[in-house]
Amino acid sequence: MFTAVVSATSLATIPFSRTYVAENEIGYLAEAVRQGSTCGDGPFTRRAARLLADITGAGHVLLTTSCTHALEMAAILLDLRPGDEVVMPSFTFMSAANACALRGAVPVFADCRPDTLNLDERLVEAAITPRTRAIMVMHYAGVACEMDAIGDLAERHGLAVIEDNAHGLGGFHHGRPLGSFGVMATQSFHQTKNVQCGEGGALLLNDAALVDRAEIIREKGTDRGRFFRGQVDKYRWMDIGSSYLPSDVLAAQLTAQLEAFEEIQASRHAVWYAYHEGLADWAEENGVARPAVPEGCRHTAHLYYLLMPDLERRQAFIAHLAERGVQAAFHYQPLHCAPAGVRYGRTAPGGCPVTEQVADRLVRLPLFAGLGEQDAGAVLDAVRSFRVA
Ligand SMILES: *Cc1c(COP(=O)(O)O)cnc(C)c1O
Numbered sequence: 001m002f003t004a005v006v007s008a009t010s011l012a013t014i015p016f017s018r019t020y021v022a023e024n025e026i027g028y029l030a031e032a033v034r035q036g037s038t039c040g041d042g043p044f045t046r047r048a049a050r051l052l053a054d055i056t057g058a059g060h061v062l063l064t065t066s067c068t069h070a071l072e073m074a075a076i077l078l079d080l081r082p083g084d085e086v087v088m089p090s091f092t093f094m095s096a097a098n099a100c101a102l103r104g105a106v107p108v109f110a111d112c113r114p115d116t117l118n119l120d121e122r123l124v125e126a127a128i129t130p131r132t133r134a135i136m137v138m139h140y141a142g143v144a145c146e147m148d149a150i151g152d153l154a155e156r157h158g159l160a161v162i163e164d165n166a167h168g169l170g171g172f173h174h175g176r177p178l179g180s181f182g183v184m185a186t187q188s189f190h191q192t193k194n195v196q197c198g199e200g201g202a203l204l205l206n207d208a209a210l211v212d213r214a215e216i217i218r219e220k221g222t223d224r225g226r227f228f229r230g231q232v233d234k235y236r237w238m239d240i241g242s243s244y245l246p247s248d249v250l251a252a253q254l255t256a257q258l259e260a261f262e263e264i265q266a267s268r269h270a271v272w273y274a275y276h277e278g279l280a281d282w283a284e285e286n287g288v289a290r291p292a293v294p295e296g297c298r299h300t301a302h303l304y305y306l307l308m309p310d311l312e313r314r315q316a317f318i319a320h321l322a323e324r325g326v327q328a329a330f331h332y333q334p335l336h337c338a339p340a341g342v343r344y345g346r347t348a349p350g351g352c353p354v355t356e357q358v359a360d361r362l363v364r365l366p367l368f369a370g371l372g373e374q375d376a377g378a379v380l381d382a383v384r385s386f387r388v389a
Contacts, residue, residue, distance in 0.1 A: 014379060016327040019191060020267075020369040022260035025253055032252035041225065042248030044255050049202070051258035052187070055170055056179040058204035060211045062218055063251055067166045067188030067201035069244045071099035071136075073217050074162050074184045074203065076240060077210055078134055080105040087127045088136040089119040090336040090352040091359065096136045096164050097335055101344040105133070109336035110348040112355050115292035116140065117362075120354070121149040127348035128157055137182070138164040142194075142300025143293050144173035147181045162186070165204070169194060170265055172298040179204050189254055194264060194302055194369075197253040200246050217241040267369040268301035271376050275304045275365060278380040286388035304365045305331070309388060311360035317386055318363060324382040329364045 032044055040063075049061040064070040080086070082104030088096050090109035097107040110127045113120045117140045124135060135154055137145045154161045161181060166188035168178035179185035184207075189200035203218075205211055215225045221241030226232045257264070276290060283290050289307035293299050308314040314330065321328045334355045335341040365379055 013325045014327065014366050014371075014375050015368075016329050016364070016366050017192060018368045018370065019196060020257075020260075020264055022256040022264075024259060025256035028252040028256045029249060032249045035248070038247050038249050040245035040247060040251075041228070042251070044248045044251035045246070048251045048254045048258055051255065051261075052202055052204075055177070055258070055261065056165075056185070056187075056204055057177045058179060058185070058206060059208060060205040060214075062203045062205070062214055063246050063254070064186075064201040064203055064218065064244045065246045066190065066199055067164070067186045068095040068098065069242070070186035070201045070203040071095050071162075071164065072102060072242070073214060073244060074186060075099040075103045075105070076217050077184065077214060078160055078162075080133060083131055084133045085129060085131045085346075086134045086136055087119075087124055087132060087348070089138060089355070090334045090341070090347070091117055091140070091332055091355040092138040092164065092335065093166065093332065094335060094338070094340070096138065096162075097341065097345060100136075101340070106131075107335070107341070107345040108132070108348055109334075109341065109345055109352060111350065111352040112140075112358065114354050114358070116143050116145075116294065117358055118143065118145040119150075121146040121153070123348060123350060124150065124153055126350065128153075128159070132157065132159060134160040134162055136162045136164060138166070139168035139171060139178050141291060141305065142167045142169075142171045142178070142302040143291070144168070144171060144178055144297045144299075147173050147176075151181060160184075166190075166193060167302040168300055170261065171300040174296045178300075180206060183207050184210070189250075189257075194268060194300060195254070195257045195261060197246075197250040197257065200250050200254055213239065218244040264369040265301065267371070268367060270373075271367055271371050272299075272301040272304050274373070274376045275367075275380065278376075279306070279383060282384045286386075288388065301367065303331075304367050306363050306365070306383075307358065307361045308363060309361070313388055314361055314363055320386045321382050324385070326379050326382045327366060330359075331362050331364055332359060334359050 080103040163182040163185035171178040227235035
């Protein structure tokens with residue numbers, strides 16, 4: 001498992017995560033069921049896509065069944081071929097690596113920065129070979145990668161940039177929305193994300209030339225979208241593709257969530273800053289690192305993490321919190337040394353020592369929209385009662 005939530009004792013009162021129910025959510029779900037057509041590309045699919053375009057500034061938004069599927073679509077749209085290489089962080093979710101491996105391409109794992117835990121842009125150049133086709137970045141915790149440097153590198157080497165923006169919805173880097181830097185970006189609406197519909201995602205396209213083919217890939221490789229718009233008189237198998245279009249019922253739930261986006265974010269940010277301010281002294285005294293948010297980044301409060309001195313103290317800390325009814329969780333296990341990472345990928349020169357350390361040291365605290373001041377205070381008390389020996 002890439003993540004584990006330590007099950008709390010019978011005292012458990014503060015879960016790691018809890019889903020937020022938006023004001024219109026139940027109403028829209030009922031409306032979607034009643035509208036008589038629940039397949040994809042219905043009215044709610046269009047509404048959710050418009051709301052997403054507003055938040056991200058993306059030129060074209062295609063809802064998908066997941067972020068994983070959006071990444072698979074991106075790999076197909078890039079025409080990744082066997083032996084092609086894609087540079088990505090080792091410290092990320094495995095879907096980016098899967099998307100490449102499924103095309104026969106090789107994920108090349110580079111280390112992360114010790115401050116933001118994002119792909120270390122200073123290590124990317126050494127990972128590039130004549131077979132490199134793309135750089136896949138992921139904005140960890142919704143804090144932007146160094147997109148200026150990465151964009152320059154990509155341009156110099158003729159590489160595509162893809163953003164796995166699962167954590168970054170609503171984030172900015174020097175005034176520009178996350179998801180708008182890559183030729184493509186992907187979003188996740190899995191239950192664990194800031195905005196969710198159980199299972200769902202989106203592909204953001206920042207190059208209009210990709211839109212027609214992306215629609216075909218999403219519809220089993222057919223031009224069914226054009227057929228329903230009356231642009232062709234029959235639909236046919238045009239390209240490879242799969243079934244990546246979500247039901248309009250899920251899009252209804254997503255529409256309600258996206259309409260509540262500002263409320264959701266305000267609530268998450270309040271918890272994030274309560275933790276960050278409330279733990280400044282304790283972190284300093286105990287040799288614990290808090291998240292770094294570089295100048296010019298507006299983060300998304302997707303998660304709040306602490307870096308403990310080592311694995312042993314991390315595990316003791318999680319157990320300490322569990323005893324006090326606070327569920328905390330570790331996070332990604334490095335991809336470069338995971339069984340499939342070794343089999344399908346390659347590690348960039350210099351290895352990934354920071355990733356290995358961080359994976360052992362990181363703890364995430366409960367963070368969700370609707371976590372009240374009192375519960376945030378209880379989390380703070382539980383954390384501050386732990387002394388790093
Ligand atoms: C959650 C997540 C995914 C996968 O999202 P799904 O919608 O569940 O496929 C991919 N990348 C990152 C960084 C994620 O956090």
